[in-house]
Amino acid sequence: MWINMGPQHPMTHGLWNLRVKVDGETIVDAQPEVGYLHRGIEKICEGRTYTQIIPITDRLCYGSSLTWSHLYCLTAEDLMGVEVPERAEYIRVAAIEMQRIASHLMWLAAYATDLGLMLGFLHAMRDREVFIDLLQALSGSRLTYNYPRIGGVAHDIPPNFERDSLRACAYIENRLREYEDLYEGSRVFMMRNVGVGLLKKEDAINLGVTGPPLRACGVNYDLRKEMPYSVYPEIDFQPAVHPAGDCYARYRVRMDEMYESCKIIRQAIQKMPKGKWRVVAPRNAPVGTGMGRVEDPRGEGMMYIVGDGTDKPYRMKVRSPIFVTVSAAPRMLIGYKVADVVAIMGGLDMCIGETDR
Amino acid sequence: MNLFDFCYGIIHWLVDLINNIWYWLGDFLPWWFGDFFTAVGDFAASHGHIAVMAILLEVIIIIAIALINVLNFIWLDRKFMGRMFDFYGPYYVGYKIGGWLQNLADGIKLFVKEIITPAKADKVGFLLGPVIYVGSSFLALATIPLGRQFYVGTNTDLASTGVGASALIAFAFFAIAPFSILIAGWSSNNKYTLIGGMRSAAQMMSYEIPMLLTVASVFLLAGSFGFMDIVAAQHDIWFGIPLFIGLVTFIVCLAAEVEIQPFDLPEAEAELVEGWTTEYCGMRFGLFMMTGYLRGYIGGALATALFLGGWHGPAFLPDPIWFLIKAYTVFVLIEWARWSLPRVRVDQILDIGWKRLLPLAILNLMIAVAVKSMGWF
Amino acid sequence: MADKKRLPKSEGLIIRPMLRSGTQFVRSFIKGKPNTILYPYHILDLPPTYRGKHTLDFKRCIGCGNCVQICPNDCMWMEKLEDPELGKIERPGVDMGRCLFCGFCVEVCPTAALHHTVEFELADYQREDLRYGPRELRDDTYADGIVEERQKRRLPVLDMSKCTSCEKCTGECPETCIVMMPIEKVGRSRPEIDLAKCTGCEKCAIVCPEKALEMKDVYELYFEMPEPKFLLSNCTGCGACSRACPADAIYMMEMPGTEKVLKDGKKGKPKKRAVFILEKCVGCGKCFRACKFAAIEMPGVKK
């Protein structure tokens, strides 16, 4: 029996369809279908000037919009050859890591409801609010921040930002321990997660899985270490890796990443120099190509822009991590129960905005 | 004076009152009409007739108490959940009484909503599903005594015992629910509802056995199938203390039977959209939801009567109050576990039922046999 | 089928999560108040950087239309108005139904006349009601009350109509950032100020005999705006660009030696040419649009 999970289904976290063929309650085949949220962002960007694209790239992912506009700015700076002031780089790193924590907390919330734990949902959403408030004070908006600019960031940091962010880090580290009790301390959670959705290391590499699902397979591949961008080389942190390759490993990797992000925010705030936070970016890009890669909360995000000398890009390409990762879903799903679909797909942290673009 | 006497008295008084007017009216009419009037009045005032009406009144009283308790339960659940989740819960509707009226508002909203029957649904089954579910749950409620004198009786002579096998009746009707759920799930003609119904059947069947085994140990200790005897036997010590394993097993099974959170697979909203209630809307869904909480109340009442000493407690509060306090405590305990645990998978729930709870239930039964044969009860 | 793995030890089965939720329950009472904000009754605490509804300072706004140019969603438009104080003016309006609140219009405003307020309750009954014209956005006091994010500099601003090319300012400048540049075919030169070097010492403004250099507040602009390129061969001297320029950066100057000799031997009026003071240019493209003879080129600006 084929079951359509989606496009309107609590499991999907967006608009996509997972067709699952079940034998009893065991999955024998699965077909992810995406494309319900296609907005043609790559094409829209070709009709806009380089500045005007920044708010559009915010809309790529509703979970971590800052990462994507940062990625776009990195790419455009690579194309135009703009040197970013050091203060702006540190502000960006702090903001991205806040966004990463917020995104992971949103994942944790969604994952909790997938497994039926409403308490986890509301607690994680409440604590995400702390970081959303910080980013709101920083950028002026709650979801689509539109904060990075080509050649820096939009504003300087607001007063009390250092104090508040250090306080938020301490707060969230306390809370994370609470979550660990709530999730890992619970026998039921472990029953649902350990040994579910196993993905082999080779399969993960062959299918192009990136980010936490890849690191959960025991592959130590973090772009912040492998291809350092921004000021990550000057910051001391360890990428979170777990060897098991199941849902629990993915959960563990994300939890560890949140701890690491707190460390990074602290270092970025302490090392932040005084000075300019923005330089004037040229209006017209030269003829040539620019490329940027970042470690998105969901995996490796990549952008590629071809400039033709005018103020609009000739071509823009976005590589979204989830679009690639979701193709590995059938490998993880087959052989498990229908109830495991939510655990496995929830563990991938689906974000349809960037997948369909 | 027990509940039956009380109702009998009221009905008797009412019938007398009406009969006075009736006979008075008959005096104005010719003699053959007057005779007819007298015959009807005498029939109405006969013992059997008044007894039937008294039983009906009893049922109405019990249902009213149950429904008020259900409203309380929903409110309590929401408030408790809200504080646990760090929000207020019901707040504005009935601000002075802590948002208690929110349930009534929800009920009114559900009442005025349109009831849609899916075009491809099986009409008979779609209608029968909620009917059987609600009906069987209310029937299970009927035999549970709230106090020494507060139970549905049929006869004044049975004052001390109530219905002979009342506990068995409660469990028999409590066990009908999966039948209605399966009917509702099948007739909605939807894959999710069908899977939900199947899960419900599998789950309830596998939890019925450990539950009845634990209950059997209680029957063994009390030496009776009736609630009145069981509660009376707990006068010195609650059965929950020697049969602690049984109490835990019973509450876990109860959570599974009532389908609340760690075991609410039939309506797992993340995987099967809303499980077997997916296609229901309006007041039919409202009935399902209300009956879910009603079953929670029944479950709490059963646990109270069987393990927690029923209405026994210090005498400064009347019997039904003690009973309800214990039932509420059991309910809150179940809710606490409900909001802090994720959902179990379908094969794991059967594992828990057959591999963990069944041995525990048998162990509990053995303890009961040992205790009984030692002559402590 | 899944490998049967041994579950890691989670001590206490369900005790730890239940204790955590119970702790939260107790904490909620100790704190006295849950985390919820009862929205319509309790007002949200928003930071001053919040991007809500726009305000427009009519006195600061020069009507350049840069905000309309940069808007990614084309949700702004320029509206011609008749104001009792300011006369005939052009001011922007915003369609809140299409606005994505990116804040570019505020960032690009050369005079910091547009601002976002923290007002966010913009819901209305009809789509047309969401179109806020300039009069509805007007708030002439808001911009003075807030701390400007962008750096404000006091810079000498040249009024070319008063300048006599006396070169006094060049000698006075301690940073040597003022250079006299000859203007083609006019026979005069004008001071060109390198704003990047300027420290705002005000010496040039003091020394100027005609008060042609004045110190004014100029906001730093982070966007590189397109610059007009002037083609002298196509210019007819009509003056349309000068009238269109909102920043007062184009002056019409007479070119000596181009006078037509009339029949009665008298000399007519000389031809005029446009002189661009690019330091004052805000890059709005209005001159480009006003010019009917293709004498101004602006790459990247729509006609």
Place this chain on the structure above:
Amino acid sequence: MTWELFVFLFLAASGLISALLVVRAREIVHSVIALATCFIAVACMFVMLSAEFVAIVQILVYVGAVVVVILFGIMLTRRGIMESEKR
């Protein structure tokens, strides 16, 4: 006519009609519903004969078992076959 006679007639009628429906119904689930109704009617009759325990066991065992019957009914038959026979 006493109450008991009236109730007995009602129960007997519903028991008979539902027993007939078990055989006559097209949908297998309908016949199972009728079967359950029949059992419950019989159980009520046991109550009237003051054989309460038998009645309760009737409900517990038989109505519980009906669920299994439905499960097998759904699993072992296909709806398409039944509908094609109807035409």
